[in-house]
Each structure stands twice: as structure tokens, then as C-alpha cells.
Amino acid sequence: RASYHRGLEHVCDSDEFLRRLEYALKARSDESFMIIARIDAGNAVNGSWKEAARRARAVRALGVEAVIPMARTKESLEAFRHEFPDNDMVLLTGTYFNGLHPDEIRKYGFQIIMYPLCTIIASVAGVIELWRGVQKTGIAKMDPDRAREAREEIEAAIGLPEFWEIEKETVEAAHKDYTGCAPAGYEGYNQKRT
Structure with missing residues (x-):
């Protein structure tokens, strides 16, 4: 009920x-x-x-x-x-x-x-906080270090580092020496190479 x-x-x-x-x-x-x-x-x-x-x-x-x-x-x-x-x-x-x-x-x-x-309450509370901020200011604010940490945990959980290594040897072989840059939104407008 x-x-x-x-x-x-x-x-x-x-x-x-x-x-x-x-x-x-x-x-x-x-x-x-x-x-x-x-x-x-x-x-x-x-x-x-x-x-x-x-x-x-x-x-x-x-x-x-x-x-x-x-x-x-x-x-x-x-x-x-x-x-x-x-x-x-x-x-x-x-x-x-x-x-x-x-x-x-x-x-x-x-x-x-x-x-x-x-888990669900904490997740929804975070989503509500984020989108209330967007509604008020137009900016999706989140601590950049926490955002980077969360993204890296997600990437590790879904196995992206292993896939990147496979791609270095196959479809991205021509770009083997590319070290990448921080994903948009984590460094502000200055996308530093990593």
C-alpha cells in the first residue's frame, strides 16, 4: 500500500x-x-x-x-x-x-x-540540486575535482582504460602518442592536456 x-x-x-x-x-x-x-x-x-x-x-x-x-x-x-x-x-x-x-x-x-x-535518495538529491542551480543561474555547477573523480570511477567501472589500450593498437594506432585532454567541463574553458 x-x-x-x-x-x-x-x-x-x-x-x-x-x-x-x-x-x-x-x-x-x-x-x-x-x-x-x-x-x-x-x-x-x-x-x-x-x-x-x-x-x-x-x-x-x-x-x-x-x-x-x-x-x-x-x-x-x-x-x-x-x-x-x-x-x-x-x-x-x-x-x-x-x-x-x-x-x-x-x-x-x-x-x-x-x-x-x-542510493536512490542521494542520487535524486544530487540531480535536484544540480538542476535547481541550472534553473536559477543557467549554470550546471559541480565541484570539478569531484566531477573528475566520479567520471574516472565510471570509466574504470565500464572498462574504458582497457578499451583505450586496445584502440591504441588498432583503430587509433595512428594516434598512439596522443595523451588526450581533460573532458569538457572539468577544467573550465582551458582544456589542459593530460
């Missing part, structure tokens, strides 16, 4: 929840593929951490290896672990911007820490 994203959470009844996981387990064709049960009962309307713990025990009995109880704060981590002190399942949790340090989360017995939405 869309209301989930404004803090109004609902969960299906326990039988339906378990039935879905039973089908997931039956559908698994590779035993190394981990089935993780997401348990929203601690934050749900009329929910409780006691119910979240009950569901964790029920999915463990089904053969599910890991749970994510959607404990998002120190208080909710403590509440879940108070109700579910067991240490025989993999426990996952998410943390957000300015959240708890991983060492603190691990103290509660959580082995896997996720950062949901962080």
Missing part, C-alpha cells in the same frame, strides 16, 4: 504470511538461495514486537533461514531482541541516513545491515 511510505503499515494475517513463505520455499530450486522473511508486525497498525517474534519463530519452524523484522531504531532493535533473544537465525536490519553505526547494530545480534533507499 502507498500508505506504508507515510508510516501507516499493515500486515497480512499470520496464516497468509506463512503460506506465502511455504510457496517460496517450495519454489526454491537451489538450496544456496536464501529465503528471507520480512516481518513488518512490529511497526504495523495493531502490531507488536511480540507478534514479530512469534512470526520469526514460526518461519524458522518452516525452514526459513533469515528474518528482517523491520526494526529501524535503537528502541525497535531492543524491543524485537527482547521478544526474540534467539540466535539461531540470520537477522537483517536496515539503517538510514544518520542511523546507528554498524558496530552498535551488531551488538543486537544482527549480521546483515542494509541501506535501503540511500
Whole structure:
């Protein structure tokens, strides 16, 4: 439901929840593929951490290896672990911007820490900031050193340095000694050779 994203959470009844996981387990064709049960009962309307713990025990009995109880704060981590002190399942949790340090989360017995939405929110925030600046000033401002660093990381990730070496020996053999220049936008109007 869309209301989930404004803090109004609902969960299906326990039988339906378990039935879905039973089908997931039956559908698994590779035993190394981990089935993780997401348990929203601690934050749900009329929910409780006691119910979240009950569901964790029920999915463990089904053969599910890991749970994510959607404990998002120190208080909710403590509440879940108070109700579910067991240490025989993999426990996952998410943390957000300015959240708890991983060492603190691990103290509660959580082995896997996720950062949901962080990448997309940070990306979109950067795009919004850039284009608001263009809208106000007509200039796409970005720190040149950071822009160069990001571009170099992208180029390395997609393998461009290796392709440049191949091209030096093939289609760009006539320009083998060309060292290049900084891409437009990183040095301002003065495109220095590199």
C-alpha cells in the first residue's frame, strides 16, 4: 500500500504470511538461495514486537533461514531482541541516513545491515540540486575535482582504460602518442592536456 511510505503499515494475517513463505520455499530450486522473511508486525497498525517474534519463530519452524523484522531504531532493535533473544537465525536490519553505526547494530545480534533507499535518495538529491542551480543561474555547477573523480570511477567501472589500450593498437594506432585532454567541463574553458 502507498500508505506504508507515510508510516501507516499493515500486515497480512499470520496464516497468509506463512503460506506465502511455504510457496517460496517450495519454489526454491537451489538450496544456496536464501529465503528471507520480512516481518513488518512490529511497526504495523495493531502490531507488536511480540507478534514479530512469534512470526520469526514460526518461519524458522518452516525452514526459513533469515528474518528482517523491520526494526529501524535503537528502541525497535531492543524491543524485537527482547521478544526474540534467539540466535539461531540470520537477522537483517536496515539503517538510514544518520542511523546507528554498524558496530552498535551488531551488538543486537544482527549480521546483515542494509541501506535501503540511500542510493536512490542521494542520487535524486544530487540531480535536484544540480538542476535547481541550472534553473536559477543557467549554470550546471559541480565541484570539478569531484566531477573528475566520479567520471574516472565510471570509466574504470565500464572498462574504458582497457578499451583505450586496445584502440591504441588498432583503430587509433595512428594516434598512439596522443595523451588526450581533460573532458569538457572539468577544467573550465582551458582544456589542459593530460
